Amino acid sequence: MGAVYLFQAVIEQFSIMNLLYVFVATQLGIIIGMLPGLTATMGIALLTTLTFRWDAGNAIVTLISIYVGAIYGGSRSAVLLNIPGTPANAATCLDGFPLAQSGRGAEAIGLATTSSFLGSVAGLIALSFFTPVLGNLALEFKSFEIFWLAIFGVAICGNLTAAKDNLKGWISGILGIIFSFVGMEAIQGYPRLTLGILNLYTGFDIIPVLVGTYGLVEILHNLSKKDVKEAVSQIGRVLPRFKDVVANRFNILRSGLIGVVIGIIPGVGENIASYVAYDFSKRASKTPEQFGKGSVEGLIASETANNACVGGALVPVLSLAIPGSPPAAVLLAALWLHNVRPGPLLMIENPRYIYEFSAMFFWATCAMFILGLTIVKPLLRILRLPNAILMPIVFIFCTIGTFAINGRFFDLIVMIFFGLLAFPMRKLGFPEAPFVLGIILGPMIDENLRRGFILTNGNVLSFFSSPISMMLIIAVFFTLFARSRPVKYVFAGVSRGFKSLVRRGS
Amino acid sequence: MEDNKLVKADFVVSLFLITFSIFIIVQSLLMPKYEAWGFYAMPAMTPFIFGFLLLFLSLILLGRSLKGGGHRIRITRIQIADALRSSEVKRFSTFLGAIVVYFLLLGNLNFVIVTAAFLFSMMLFFKGAKWWVCLIISVLTAFIVWYVFNRIFLVPLP
Numbered sequence: 165m166g167a168v169y170l171f172q173a174v175i176e177q178f179s180i181m182n183l184l185y186v187f188v189a190t191q192l193g194i195i196i197g198m199l200p201g202l203t204a205t206m207g208i209a210l211l212t213t214l215t216f217r218w219d220a221g222n223a224i225v226t227l228i229s230i231y232v233g234a235i236y237g238g239s240r241s242a243v244l245l246n247i248p249g250t251p252a253n254a255a256t257c258l259d260g261f262p263l264a265q266s267g268r269g270a271e272a273i274g275l276a277t278t279s280s281f282l283g284s285v286a287g288l289i290a291l292s293f294f295t296p297v298l299g300n301l302a303l304e305f306k307s308f309e310i311f312w313l314a315i316f317g318v319a320i321c322g323n324l325t326a327a328k329d330n331l332k333g334w335i336s337g338i339l340g341i342i343f344s345f346v347g348m349e350a351i352q353g354y355p356r357l358t359l360g361i362l363n364l365y366t367g368f369d370i371i372p373v374l375v376g377t378y379g380l381v382e383i384l385h386n387l388s389k390k391d392v393k394e395a396v397s398q399i400g401r402v403l404p405r406f407k408d409v410v411a412n413r414f415n416i417l418r419s420g421l422i423g424v425v426i427g428i429i430p431g432v433g434e435n436i437a438s439y440v441a442y443d444f445s446k447r448a449s450k451t452p453e454q455f456g457k458g459s460v461e462g463l464i465a466s467e468t469a470n471n472a473c474v475g476g477a478l479v480p481v482l483s484l485a486i487p488g489s490p491p492a493a494v495l496l497a498a499l500w501l502h503n504v505r506p507g508p509l510l511m512i513e514n515p516r517y518i519y520e521f522s523a524m525f526f527w528a529t530c531a532m533f534i535l536g537l538t539i540v541k542p543l544l545r546i547l548r549l550p551n552a553i554l555m556p557i558v559f560i561f562c563t564i565g566t567f568a569i570n571g572r573f574f575d576l577i578v579m580i581f582f583g584l585l586a587f588p589m590r591k592l593g594f595p596e597a598p599f600v601l602g603i604i605l606g607p608m609i610d611e612n613l614r615r616g617f618i619l620t621n622g623n624v625l626s627f628f629s630s631p632i633s634m635m636l637i638i639a640v641f642f643t644l645f646a647r648s649r650p651v652k653y654v655f656a657g658v659s660r661g662f663k664s665l666v667r668r669g670s
Numbered sequence: 671m672e673d674n675k676l677v678k679a680d681f682v683v684s685l686f687l688i689t690f691s692i693f694i695i696v697q698s699l700l701m702p703k704y705e706a707w708g709f710y711a712m713p714a715m716t717p718f719i720f721g722f723l724l725l726f727l728s729l730i731l732l733g734r735s736l737k738g739g740g741h742r743i744r745i746t747r748i749q750i751a752d753a754l755r756s757s758e759v760k761r762f763s764t765f766l767g768a769i770v771v772y773f774l775l776l777g778n779l780n781f782v783i784v785t786a787a788f789l790f791s792m793m794l795f796f797k798g799a800k801w802w803v804c805l806i807i808s809v810l811t812a813f814i815v816w817y818v819f820n821r822i823f824l825v826p827l828p
Contacts, residue, residue, distance in 0.1 A: 351707075592679050
């Protein structure tokens with residue numbers, strides 16, 4: 165019955181005016197996503213004020229389109245400039261940029277678009293048909309489970325590096341976590357590691373860190389080179405090959421599922437989803453050595469997961485009025501402003517609203533796919549500008565994006581600091597991705613570990629008591645030790661035993 | 671970076687990381703305990719754990735670099751002079767200097783003027799195009815950025 169309601173809602177929303185809103189807003193979202201520093205959260209917040217007096221239907225479809233477009237749009241600068249437009253696209257840089265460097269820029273954008281589309285479809289399915297069920301699953305994630313999820317994130321840090329040097333990946337991740345502790349902590353409000361600097365009391369915002377770590381480093385790297393080369397701007401086949409997509413069907417399914425599940429967990433956003441999906445994809449791949457050097461699988465995994473996460477993050481928004489990610493939180497506020505009251509009563513008071521909302525998401529997804537594949541070539545031509553012209557302009561966008569988040573001049577200093585820290589780190593083989601992931605995970609680990617202890621009066625066993633915790637602990641164990649000899653030996657023994665049992669049985 | 675240089679760099683980095691992790695551990699120990707909350711709730715807990723983890727990993731890095739002969743570092747005056755004279759360092763420091771000047775002027779002078787001047791000087795220094803092309807691009811970019819972000823989207827600019 166749900167499919168019929170969804171189909172009806174999709175048909176009802178099929179009008180020239182509605183499509184105009186969707187396409188314009190999605191394109192705007194793509195542009196916001198492309199610009200380093202400007203995030204989906206900021207885009208939705210900006211448009212919430214501009215659409216305040218609009219009809220609720222038009223305003224909400226505009227905001228959903230901005231959200232979908234921005235999360236996708238960040239992949240373009242990630243692929244072409246190695247600068248993630250939004251934190252959600254940081255993992256896309258790992259393989260997207262090497263693909264573009266090897267002359268497959270247009271193909272990489274085509275693959276990113278298709279993956280984002282398929283990820284959004286996974287999110288749409290979750291949003292339309294599983295909202296009440298998945299909403300309850302979100303409630304199962306308490307402090308302990310979120311803590312283990314964050315620890316799992318730390319464990320994958322060693323795997324998020326192009327070289328075979330896991331040690332540097334972990335060091336980079338732990339450094340990021342330590343930097344995330346700077347500022348007033350959330351439980352007692354004690355200012356940690358601030359060195360008496362007042363501006364550090366609020367800690368490091370993720371945007372200046374991200375723009376500095378990726379944006380400024382890339383600018384410095386390009387401008388300091390003796391031979392200033394032209395920016396990568398190959399214009400070839402944009403539409404991905406069908407066989408590439410089919411060959412990655414399990415990768416897409418897995419990444420879509422990871423994106424949806426991580427999306428529905430409150431407070432865990434698109435950025436973590438894409439890193440986790442990337443790591444799973446690398447482990448499952450027959451060519452893991454290609455990851456970080458331009459792997460199509462890696463690019464597909466990260467882009468599928470971050471867009472699947474958008475749909476996932478909207479599930480608890482509708483079912484519980486709890487946002488799954490920061491942009492979803494702003495969207496929730498916008499829904500309230502337009503007199504839409506999401507939450508457990510939504511299914512009783514307005515049972516068809518979920519399908520109307522899903523239909524809006526569907527149109528935004530279609531617009532993203534069409535715009536993503538059609539306006540690639542003009543954008544690539546812009547990137548034909550020499551680095552000497554392009555990079556100073558990109559720097560201005562980095563500056564504006566960083567400043568616009570809080571209107572603080574201090575954030576610009578933070579951007580420079582992290583740029584200057586990450587520049588030698590890159591040269592010395594310490595990858596940026598775990599560092600950024602560490603900055604994101606640090607507060608999650610700190611708050612949930614201590615909150616969990618406070619709630620249980622310091623009972624350590626409570627961290628091991630739920631099935632979700634146990635599953636995550638097993639995942640952490642295998643992430644850290646699956647390649648070690650003793651574990652491999654045990655696995656081989658178990659596998660041999662199992663095979664001999666099967667043979668005896670038959 | 672070549673492998674032998676990387677091993678030497680790892681040696682220096684590991685010493686820096688060891689110092690940094692000890693600093694974090696010491697800072698953690700100086701934090702208040704809030705005994706009424708229970709020792710498990712003290713703000714120092716996670717910085718201490720991760721400071722200790724960083725120390726452990728840094729020691730592994732140090733051990734690895736020592737094994738590879740990373741401690742055999744010889745830096746001569748000529749090497750330093752050559753490094754400082756390299757065009758890479760000159761380009762890097764010029765751009766960094768320009769950023770500092772740009773940030774100092776932002777907020778004190780008009781955004782469009784400062785941004786156009788920054789873009790023009792950088793494009794000219796890095797030889798992006800002919801001077802008049804650089805000038806047109808700089809002025810247009812600064813104006814469009816200001817108009818779109820500040821006037822249309824009401825985004826605060828520095």
